[in-house]
Each structure stands twice: as structure tokens, then as C-alpha cells.
Amino acid sequence: MTADGRRSWRRPPLIADRRLRWLIYGGGLIYLVLALATLEVNWLRAWEGLGRGWAFVQSFLRPDFASRGPDILNGIIESLTMTVTATVAGMLVSVPIGIGAARNLVARPIYLLCRGIVALARALPEVIVAIFFVAMFGFGPFAGFLTLTFNTIGFVAKLLAEAIENVEHAQVEAIRATGASWAQLLNYAIQPQVMPRLIGLGLYRLDINFRESAVIGIVGAGGIGATLETALDRYEYDTAAAILLVIVGIVTLAESVSSHLRRWVQ
């Protein structure tokens, strides 16, 4: 209501509760001030870096695929093979764990055990997992394969369990009414309903695993990431640009293929 008594419309705020709104705004502002005040940045170094940054941007216009060609090819092959094997292995392990983590199918202790495995596989960043696998299994793509498999399990098993928990109940009851065993129930009532979802998850994970495979090389787990780090350490921006372009190209390709296939399956 304004002073002269005319009522005017005001748009409703995002957070309806006024006290909560001011609390969030105020808290956010205080945090922001504190964060900016404690920011330790060497602006001089950053300023000097701008020239280098510009050189790097320019190197994208003339990427050098040739002079480290064999290294790049090797890294890409490692990344791709790691992606394929880890996705397949991860899916194979995820299915039993995913079934075990579905509340409507299994006994309580098994459910808790499988949920525990899923939570563990999801909690740690993949790079840290990779560090441990490298320490245990030595450098190279085998450690990367294990890392990607481990993370695939956390991802696929969780989503598979959710898909199983959300299946249409009518079919389950119908199959159960025929006197089917637990395995038959799984095969005839659950599996047909979640199979498209499972294949979709596998394709999606294939795409994610390739992205991850480009990263874990930084800690020694094989793949294109190691090649990239070497190139940057040597200040070979043209080669680094070429590697990045290859990564972006494959990721884009994988993503579009995976999303088309998923649409076709579902």
C-alpha cells in the first residue's frame, strides 16, 4: 500500500518467508565479503600470465597434431580402451549390486551392505581413487581401468536400484501370482521393465568414463591426461591445444552418439 492509498502490485519474492529471506541474503553477503577479503591472489603474477593465456588461445588456431602424434595417438587409445573395458566391467558388477540395493527385492542386511558399497564408491572423487589404485597396482591404464570401474559401480548401481524400486507394481504382482520363484520374478517382471534404463545408463556412463579417463592420467593412471600434462609441462601449447581439441571432439561425438542411442532404446 502506498502513501496515497493506491494499491499497487509487486512481484512476489523468491523466498516467501521474510525472515528467512533476509537471513539468507545477509548470510550470503557476509560470507561473500569474508571470502573476498581472505582471497590471496598474486595479481602481478596473474597479470603477467595474461600474455601466456593469449598465446595459448592463439595456439588453438594452429594446433600441432604432428610433432607429438604418436604420444597423442597412444594416449587416446589408452583412454578409449580403458573406457570400454571399465564400462563393461562396471556394468557387470553393478547389476548384482544394484539389485541388492533395491529395497523391494532383498532382505534388509543385503540391502544395507549394497547401499554401503554404493555410498563408498560415490563418496570419493575419482582422482583420489585413482591415486590409491596407482599406488597399489602401479602406473598405467590398468589402475585407470579399476578407477573407472569403481566409479561406474557407484553411479550405475544407485540408479539401477532406484529404477527397480520404481517399477510398475502390477506386473510384479501378476508374475508373483503365477507362483514364480525370486529368480523368475526378477527375469520376467523386473528385467523387462528396467532393461531400457540399464542400457541407457551404460551408454551414458560410457560417455562419462571417457571424460574421466582424460583426467586420471594426471595422477599416473594412463590415458590422454598424462600426455596433456607432459605437453603443458614442456610449455608446448600447440600440442596441448591439439590434445584438447581431440578430447572435445571425442566427447562431443560420444555424447551425441550416446544420446541418440539412448533415445532409440527408450
Add this chain to the structure above:
Amino acid sequence: MPLARPGDRRSWRHRTPRARLLLWFGWLALVALTVFAWEVMNRDTIWAFVADAPRQAADIGARMVPPRWSYLNELVWPLWETITIATLGTLLAVLLAVPIAFCAARTTTPSFVLIRPLALLVIVGSRSINSLIWGLLLVVVVGPGILAGILAIALRSIGFIGKLLYEAIEEIDLAPVEAVTATGASRLQILDYAIVPQVLPTLVGISVFRWDINIRESTVLGLVGAGGIGLKLEASLNMLAWPQVTTILIVILATVLVSEWVSARIRHAII
């Protein structure tokens, strides 16, 4: 359908023979590809190291306990840095991603010929490169430290936030847009009164979700020198100070869990 006569062995099958054959070949191809990839991947694998892994694991495990709790004091500041990296990086990404999303959405883009493809290119480029790789690049460009971390998180998040936001913009209800247009509103006013209110909750949801992912990613950015608790992890790993590594991992896990909880609560409150 008449009942099957005795001796009639036909039974119901889910797929035609042709479909079954195709499916069978599909699986065969997958198995062949996997075996081939496995062979290529393990050309240089030293199996003696793999066989030795359980012993190594037991060895590392034994060195890791008990965690060195006194090291916690030294982790307070790096943890604050990590949270700052994630938060400021997300904020910066939101600021940059919003205009890009509006340029990329079919319903709001100013130009289909030039600006939309450009915005989509930015989104794709940003999304396909992991924040750790952005960190690797930015450490070379702006020098090691927290600034490289913030920029790495921001550059990676632009694509994520931009993509989800522009998809949300394309899916808005067009009725309010028409209603506001009918009042004679300008393009900017349509944006302000008809489109923004529809996507604002989504934007907040996406940002909080990304912030949660960013906390997780910023914990390891230090491995490439981009600031935060990862620096301590790298240092402890290099010194083989396993009890410190355990302490850091516990702190990282706790941070990730807390941020996940906070983000879930906020998203729950909005949606």
C-alpha cells in the same frame, strides 16, 4: 486364439528369429570389442605389480591408521580456501552462464545465425573439459594458487549451468509470455516478467547442485597446484605421510557429505 493341440510345439516368444539373431550378434560384437580393448589396454601392464597389489594395499592400509588428528589445525585454512574456490567459482559461472543460456535458448536467442551456435559452442567446449584439466591449464596461465582454482571451477561450470538453464528456458510455459506481450511490453520486459520468474527456481536449483559438485571437485584441484586442501593432499602424498593422508581424506569426505546435505535441503525447499 485356439488352444494349442497336443504335439504342437509352437510357443510364444518375445522376439522374432531375426530380431533374436541381431541381438545375439550385437552382444557378440560387444564381447569382441571388450576383449580387444582389454588386450590393447594391457599390452604394457606388468602383472607382477598387479599380483603384488593386495600386499601393497595392506601395507598402505597399515600405514594409514591411525590418522594424525593433530594435523587438523593445518587443514582449517586450506578447507576455507576450498570452499571459497567452489563458491566463488560457482558464482562467477552463474554470472557468465545466464547470458549465454539466454543466447542459446531457441525461445530467447537474439540471432539464430551467429549468436546461438556461438553460445552452444561455448557450452560444449566448457562441458567437455574437466575442471582438473582447466586447472592444469590455468595454473600455467595465471600461476598456481586459488585464482586458478576459481577460474577452473567457473569455466567448467559455465557449460553445465548454461546447458541445463537453456533447456529450462526452452521448456517454459508460453502463456505468460503471450500475456505479457499483449500488454505491450518490450522484449526486455517480457524477459523480466514472463521468462525470468519461470526459470529462476530452476536456476537456483541448478546452481546449488553445481556448487555441491564443485565442492567435491575443488578438493582435488590442489593436485595440479590450483589451491585448496588438494595442495595438502599432494604434499602429504609426496612425503608418504600416510597418517596425514587419512586425516585429509576424512576431512574431504565430511565436507562432501555436508555440502551434499546442504544442497539437498536447499533444493528440497525450492522445488
